[in-house]
Amino acid sequence: METIKSLQNEKVKNLVKLHSKKHRNCTKQFLVEGEHLIKEALYANCVSLLILQEDTINIFDYAGKMMYVSQDVMNKISQNVSEVKMIAVCEMIENNSEEFDRFIMLDNLQDPGNVGTIIRTALSFNYPKIYLSKNCVDVYNDKLIRSTQGAIFKVDIEICDLKDKIIELKENNYQVFGTSLKNAMPLKQIIRVDKYGIILGNEGSGVSNEVLDITSQNIFIEINNFESLNVAVAASICMYGLIK
């Protein structure tokens, strides 16, 4: 197989465009780097092209489209500072399963590490459905994907209008818990139910008031006055705390 060595190659240029959210949304494709994440992507059957550095042995049992490139070209396609040897082009898969007992809803979260960690934790605690408001950080952001440790390929992510979705979920007998420091009940006092979800909000401003107004109940985590929790930490404690 031919090795692409020119940074000016059209294919290379198109792959680099996947660094931008706009181009990812256009093509419905995104990049995944490193052995562990690529394995998870292959397992999820969403890889459409595997790019290997020319001296790298193909350790994957993958019969799809492949491309060999020089390390220079690899560095250009990569979104990481440190050198990688393999990158996969993945297809965004819509996987809107309607059967789930628990969900997580993210309102305007901006830090990719926080969102990635929440997705990883959600999978670990069996919250398989994740709703994101339209103004959240892009879920195919490289740092976000890495923070999920591969969980991104195993949960069902939907970007939607949160208010419409909350009304719909309540009609379908889900308890929808907002998180808020005001007008809220302590987490330890909440009656555990089977069908429910938890809403987490922006790192600075929390869940928006218009969302908090239509939840079934708002909850808070009992901590020291004047202190605060990182949103991924708060999410994890709520997920753990509400399991029956």
Place this chain on the structure above:
Amino acid sequence: METIKSLQNEKVKNLVKLHSKKHRNCTKQFLVEGEHLIKEALYANCVSLLILQEDTINIFDYAGKMMYVSQDVMNKISQNVSEVKMIAVCEMIENNSEEFDRFIMLDNLQDPGNVGTIIRTALSFNYPKIYLSKNCVDVYNDKLIRSTQGAIFKVDIEICDLKDKIIELKENNYQVFGTSLKNAMPLKQIIRVDKYGIILGNEGSGVSNEVLDITSQNIFIEINNFESLNVAVAASICMYGLIK
């Protein structure tokens, strides 16, 4: 007051040296950047020099040593990519209080964001004492300090040999809980006590076996098979879960 504009100024050169762990340990000083963190440092009474960009108004009620510098010099002293207007030189304060009911112990943690988030969460849940093994990431690392959101100035941090410390703590009637996936009890089944601490381990390899061997009890968080939790998330759930 004179404004320092030369990058070659000896004072500036010495301040830049505080980027390195070695120099921080030598001088027992470290840098803190940004208004929120500097306020916390001033409140903790550990600021020995306040450096302001020449056009910045001194918003702090601070009567100690000050220095004005040009933005170029500021950028040189700063450890951030984005421009800052104020940096404080802080003194490392040893604050080995012996009176505490709960503690956190970190065994070979390497990610500054994880350690910072754990310190922040520990303060929020009233675990005022933090022990770090000697091979942990440096606690005066810039990213670590930022992740604590100022909690670093309010908890009591001690770097020590964990094995010796565990033996001592057990002699003083603390329950010492390790975290481990093997030979451990589910968190939900642990009997809550008043005096205890939780040990978290390295991001890849967890708590070392020689430490796990001498704990009072090892615990695990019940999650889906094949998945895992970020260590700051695991720490938070244990801290929350073990409170009486």
